[in-house]
Amino acid sequence: MKLNTILSRLWDCYSKENLSVRKIHDLFTSRGETVVNDHIAFRTIDTESLNIDVIAKPFTENGYVEKGEYHFKDKHLYARHFEHAGAGNYPRIFISQLKLEECSSELSGVLKDGSNYNAGINLPVDELILSGRLFKSISYKVYLDLLAESEYAAWFYVFGFRANHFTISVNSLKHTPSIKEVNDLLKEQGFRLNVSGGEIKGSESDLLQQSSTVADIVPVQFEEGVYNIPCCYYEFAQRFPASDGKLYSGFIAASADRIFESTNYRKE
Numbered sequence: 186m187k188l189n190t191i192l193s194r195l196w197d198c199y200s201k202e203n204l205s206v207r208k209i210h211d212l213f214t215s216r217g218e219t220v221v222n223d224h225i226a227f228r229t230i231d232t233e234s235l236n237i238d239v240i241a242k243p244f245t246e247n248g249y250v251e252k253g254e255y256h257f258k259d260k261h262l263y264a265r266h267f268e269h270a271g272a273g274n275y276p277r278i279f280i281s282q283l284k285l286e287e288c289s290s291e292l293s294g295v296l297k298d299g300s301n302y303n304a305g306i307n308l309p310v311d312e313l314i315l316s317g318r319l320f321k322s323i324s325y326k327v328y329l330d331l332l333a334e335s336e337y338a339a340w341f342y343v344f345g346f347r348a349n350h351f352t353i354s355v356n357s358l359k360h361t362p363s364i365k366e367v368n369d370l371l372k373e374q375g376f377r378l379n380v381s382g383g384e385i386k387g388s389e390s391d392l393l394q395q396s397s398t399v400a401d402i403v404p405v406q407f408e409e410g411v412y413n414i415p416c417c418y419y420e421f422a423q424r425f426p427a428s429d430g431k432l433y434s435g436f437i438a439a440s441a442d443r444i445f446e447s448t449n450y451r452k453e
């Protein structure tokens with residue numbers, strides 16, 4: 186599949202399912218902005234058939250190269266980021282994976298249960314990353330059990346393969362060229378920000394500042410009925426020049442660690 190098709194299908198699914206994403210995108214375009222994506226993030230598990238190397242293939246086969254790697258000890262996550270090597274304004278791709286050997290056998294048993302995988306598992310990987318939930322059926326009780334151990338695992342169980350978030354490049358905004366101005370605008374418009382670790386994650390000396398909304402709450406059909414749970418969020422990133430004068434292009438693990446919490450469970 187062509188890269189532009191993958192990116193536009195990811196956006197379509199993400200912006201249709203998360204109402205505030207569409208509203209925020211429209212807010213910026215209505216202010217005359219051209220919205221540029223800093224990065225798109227995926228979540229997966231570290232099994233042989235679904236690990237970062239596999240999920241990255243649709244991108245590495247389309248001109249992306251591996252750049253940085255990140256460890257999130259407390260959340261039992263490992264991540265890498267990829268950048269497009271050619272010309273063109275392609276977003277970075279950030280892929281994290283849950284390290285199942287560090288999780289309980291109950292949790293890894295649920296996520297590794299191939300007998301409950303749906304037909305999406307047999308799709309070529311460029312279709313797989315667009316195919317959403319990995320499981321034939323999902324239980325709310327199992328969701329809550331996973332949630333008690335790992336919010337990441339619970340989110341992946343329900344939502345699977347899709348963009349977990351897109352990220353607006355604050356550097357590309359004309360009217361609100363700082364993360365604080367973006368946050369103030371969003372709050373003024375009634376959007377809720379993730380305040381874990383403060384509204385702004387990172388400092389100018391880290392060369393990257395990030396903020397994000399809290400994930401939209403969406404109705405999900407479980408075996409036991411329909412429950413409203415957090416889906417996806419929108420992120421904002423402002424990059425600063427490194428000593429070589431070029432904008433820093435990596436990620437800051439301590440900041441990303443808190444950004445993960447944008448999908449934390451909450452009742453509305």
Ligand code: NI
Binds near residue numbers: 224226352
């Ligand atoms: Ni991100």
